[in-house]
Amino acid sequence: MTSTTETTDVASDVLVRCRGLHFRQGNRAIYQGIDVDIRRGKVTAILGPSGTGKTTLLRLIGGQWRPNAGTVVFDGIDVHKAGRKSLYDLRKRMGMLFQNGALLTDLTVFENVAYPIREHAELPESMVRDLVLMKLQAVGLRGARDLYPEELSGGMARRVALARAIALDPDMVMYDEPFTGQDPISMAVLIKLIRTLNESLGLTSVVVSHDIKEVLSIADYAYVISGGKVLGEGTPDQIRNSESAFVRQFLNGEPDGPIAFHYKAAPYADDLLGVHS
Amino acid sequence: MSGLLQVLGNFLSGLGQSVFFLLQILRVTPAALLQPRLISRQLYMLGVLSMIIIVISGVFIGMVLALQGYRTLVRFGASESLGVFVALVIIRELGPVVTALLFAGRAGSSLAAELGLMRATDQLSAMEMMAVDPIQRVIAPRFIAGLIAMPLLSMIFAVMAIGVAGGHAVGVELLGVDAGSYWSAIRGSVEFVDIRDSLIKSLVFGFAVSWIAVYQGYTAAPNAEGVSRATTSTVVVSSLAILALDFVLTAFMFN
Numbered sequence: 094m095t096s097t098t099e100t101t102d103v104a105s106d107v108l109v110r111c112r113g114l115h116f117r118q119g120n121r122a123i124y125q126g127i128d129v130d131i132r133r134g135k136v137t138a139i140l141g142p143s144g145t146g147k148t149t150l151l152r153l154i155g156g157q158w159r160p161n162a163g164t165v166v167f168d169g170i171d172v173h174k175a176g177r178k179s180l181y182d183l184r185k186r187m188g189m190l191f192q193n194g195a196l197l198t199d200l201t202v203f204e205n206v207a208y209p210i211r212e213h214a215e216l217p218e219s220m221v222r223d224l225v226l227m228k229l230q231a232v233g234l235r236g237a238r239d240l241y242p243e244e245l246s247g248g249m250a251r252r253v254a255l256a257r258a259i260a261l262d263p264d265m266v267m268y269d270e271p272f273t274g275q276d277p278i279s280m281a282v283l284i285k286l287i288r289t290l291n292e293s294l295g296l297t298s299v300v301v302s303h304d305i306k307e308v309l310s311i312a313d314y315a316y317v318i319s320g321g322k323v324l325g326e327g328t329p330d331q332i333r334n335s336e337s338a339f340v341r342q343f344l345n346g347e348p349d350g351p352i353a354f355h356y357k358a359a360p361y362a363d364d365l366l367g368v369h370s
Numbered sequence: 371m372s373g374l375l376q377v378l379g380n381f382l383s384g385l386g387q388s389v390f391f392l393l394q395i396l397r398v399t400p401a402a403l404l405q406p407r408l409i410s411r412q413l414y415m416l417g418v419l420s421m422i423i424i425v426i427s428g429v430f431i432g433m434v435l436a437l438q439g440y441r442t443l444v445r446f447g448a449s450e451s452l453g454v455f456v457a458l459v460i461i462r463e464l465g466p467v468v469t470a471l472l473f474a475g476r477a478g479s480s481l482a483a484e485l486g487l488m489r490a491t492d493q494l495s496a497m498e499m500m501a502v503d504p505i506q507r508v509i510a511p512r513f514i515a516g517l518i519a520m521p522l523l524s525m526i527f528a529v530m531a532i533g534v535a536g537g538h539a540v541g542v543e544l545l546g547v548d549a550g551s552y553w554s555a556i557r558g559s560v561e562f563v564d565i566r567d568s569l570i571k572s573l574v575f576g577f578a579v580s581w582i583a584v585y586q587g588y589t590a591a592p593n594a595e596g597v598s599r600a601t602t603s604t605v606v607v608s609s610l611a612i613l614a615l616d617f618v619l620t621a622f623m624f625n
Contacts, residue, residue, distance in 0.1 A: 155499050181501040188499075195496035209500040212507075257500075 108133045108265060108297045109154055114163035116149060123149050125321035126163070131265070136291050136298040138312035140305060140332075142343065142352060145319050147301040148192070151267045154299070155187060156180050168264070185213060188258030188266040192273060194250035196242040202229070202253050203238040209260045228256040232286060248279025255286060265297040266290070272304040280304075284311055305344055309333065317343060319352065388585045394505050395513050395584070402510035409511045409518075416477040416512070417519030421526065423476050424469060428527040431468060432536020435459055439537075440545050450551035454559040456537035461560060461568045465528040467616050470575035473520055474608035478583035481512055482604040485587025486597035494588070509588060513580045520576025521569050528568070532556070567623045574615055579608045 109131035116124040123146035131137050131154075139147050152158040154165050156172045165172040167183055175183060196205050206225045210216065216224070229235040232252040242250060251271060258266050268287060272280050288311040291298045302308040309315060309329040317325040317332065317340050325332060325340040332340065342350035358364065402409070439455040488494050488508070497504045530536055541547040583604045590600035 152495075157495060157498055181503075184499055184501040189496070191492045191496055193491060195492035197493055197496075198491075209502070212500065212502050254496075261500075 106133050107131065108168055109299075110164075110166045111150070111154070112164050112166075114150075114153060114165070115161045116146070116153065116158070117161050118149075122321050124160070124163075127318065127321070127323050129316055129323065131297060131299055132314065133264075133297050134291075134295060135313040136288065136300060136311050138308045138315035138329075139299065139301045139318060140303065140308065140315055140343070141318040143303060146321070147303075147318060148269050150318075151189065151269055151299065151301060154267065155184065155189060185261050186264045188261070188263040190251065190254050190258045190266065190268045190271055192270040194242070194247075194254040196245075196250055196254055196257070198242050200241075201238065202234065202240050202242075202245070205242070205253060206256045206260055209257065213261060224260070225256075228260055229253075231259070231290065232256045233282070246279070248275050248282065251275075251279075251283060252286065255283075255290075259290060259294065259296075262294070263296070265299065268298065268300045268302075270302055271300065272302055272307050280307060287311055319343070387589070388581070391585050391588065392581055395510050395581075398503065398506035398510050399514065402506055402514060405507075405511060408507070409514050412511050412515030413519055416473075416481065416515050417522060420473060420476045420519070420523060423472055424523045424527050425530050427468060427472055428530030429535045431464060432456060432460065432531030432533075432538075433540045435464075435531070436537040436540035436545070440541060440547070449545075449547050451555055452541045452545075452547050453532075453537070453552035453554075453556040456541070457532050457556040457560050458564065460528050460531045460537075461564050463616070463620075465531065466524045466568055466571035466575055467612060469524040469527045469572060470520065470579060470612045471609055473516075473523060473576070474579045474583075474612065475605055477516065477519070478579045478604045478608050479601045481516070481580075481583040482587035482590070482600040483597055485509075485512075485584060486590035486600040489588065489590055490592040490594075490597060492592075504588075509584050513584050516580030516583070517573065517576045520579070521572040524568065524572035567619075570623075571616065571619050574619060575612050578611045578615060579604075582608045582611065 107130045109129075111127065111129040114124045114127045114129075115122070127150075129137075129139070129150065139150055141147050149158065153160055154167070154172065156165075156175070159173050168186070170179065170183060172180065172183060196202075197208065200208065203225055206228050207221050210221050210224055226235055226238070229238055232255050234249060234252050234256065237245065237249060237253070242253075245253065255266075271283050271287065275283065284307055287298060287300060290296060300308050300312065309332065312329055315326065315329060315332050316323050317335075317337075319339060325335050325337050327335070333344065335341065335344075339351040341347075342352060348354050359368075435456050436452060439452050439459075440449055443449050443451055443455065485494075485508070494504045494508065497507065532538070538549075538552060542549045542552050586600040586604045586607070590596040
């Protein structure tokens with residue numbers, strides 16, 4: 094008996110199925126029952142305001158965090174019921190691009206990309222070198238192989254992290270806020286890379302972002318999350334034409350609306366007059 | 371009262387978590403031992419880079435001990451016993467204890483800061499997502515290296531404090547104690563048991579400091595304050611642990 098749970102959608106086009114996810118951090122409820130499907134071969138966008146728990150979803154899918162309730166099923170295997178070995182085997186099939194790159198600072202660009210290959214595949218050094226150079230060529234940074242992370246710009250660091258994320262030829266790559274803090278050129282490069290790699294490597298991509306225009310330009314399907322719930326979902330066109338007041342506020346960047354400008358507080362006059370509730 | 375209970379609860383919870391963390395380290399230690407390159411790199415970072423402070427401290431502590439010891443012993447016409455005084459104090463107590471305190475300040479704090487920053491910059495999470503166990507690849511080599519480095523540093527400290535640059539320089543060269551008496555008294559009085567107990571102490575201190583440092587660093591909150599807290603806690607908790615353990619070990623060793 095294995096610690097995995099086989100489900101009926103092994104053969105379906107859904108690679109990751111999240112159902113009824115509840116997650117709390119301290120006293121704060123991050124998720125209050127969300128359902129998300131990540132379809133094979135597609136780019137799925139997870140949109141939402143800052144602090145809404147978009148990154149949390151990636152950590153739950155990757156099995157780094159455990160939900161309070163609900164399931165995450167990756168290719169028929171329940172991530173949070175998988176044993177340690179099964180979980181690590183699953184993670185070899187998931188690449189993740191962290192917001193800040195998360196490159197190992199004591200290793201060069203080359204060594205960073207080679208790291209997962211050396212850890213998991215006993216290949217001759219010449220083959221490791223070829224593989225790393227191919228991954229670096231794919232992100233346009235073959236010439237930067239000898240640089241250390243501190244010598245890279247933010248955009249370059251993310252591209253190196255992307256090369257590392259695809260080093261083991263995963264089924265899925267998760268991108269955590271890939272466009273944050275990028276100049277227009279770096280952003281355009283990353284947008285192109287995400288779409289191109291998805292097509293050429295036959296990947297499934299999950300892009301967590303609040304850069305709506307950019308992410309909708311490459312997504313096949315999108316979820317809008319806020320307040321612990323999925324408030325809208327659909328194709329980019331459906332999202333753009335959504336009638337939901339929240340989705341409209343989010344898309345148009347309006348300062349006030351369903352998400353109030355003011356953080357929940359006692360009445361202003363009471364506060365000024367020192368009346369304690 | 372409830373505040374006191376909460377503090378006690380937090381302490382016990384932290385203790386339980388750190389013991390669980392230690393068990394995780396011990397579980398992967400055999401696998402980590404098969405990665406000597408990682409361990410030797412950490413031996414350099416924790417051991418070799420700590421040598422300067424250990425050597426200089428050993429020299430000065432040895433010199434001060436010789437001065438103080440001579441002042442007292444000469445009153446009783448026992449200045450030839452200076453070597454025994456310096457050697458036994460260093461080997462039995464100051465060697466392992468001062469080395470461990472310095473090790474906690476120099477290597478323990480850097481270990482906690484490094485791991486805290488790795489946590490804050492998602493490097494540990496990235497390893498987990500690459501299906502690489504950070505406890506085996508990052509924590510265990512540092513823990514093992516700390517365990518190996520401490521007894522070696524303690525021995526270097528003792529040699530510097532007792533030997534040419536420390537007690538000997540002041541006692542023999544400066545105060546005129548006969549060199550033959552200085553060394554023969556040491557040979558006659560320092561027994562194997564003293565050296566064995568000294569090594570046991572430094573091994574236990576190395577275990578405690580390395581455990582505390584890797585735990586504090588690994589569990590640091592992923593922000594600047596968290597890293598700061600981790601380094602401070604490492605030095606404070608390690609220092610207290612060293613002093614408490616020293617009392618317990620000394621009590622056992624001298625029955």
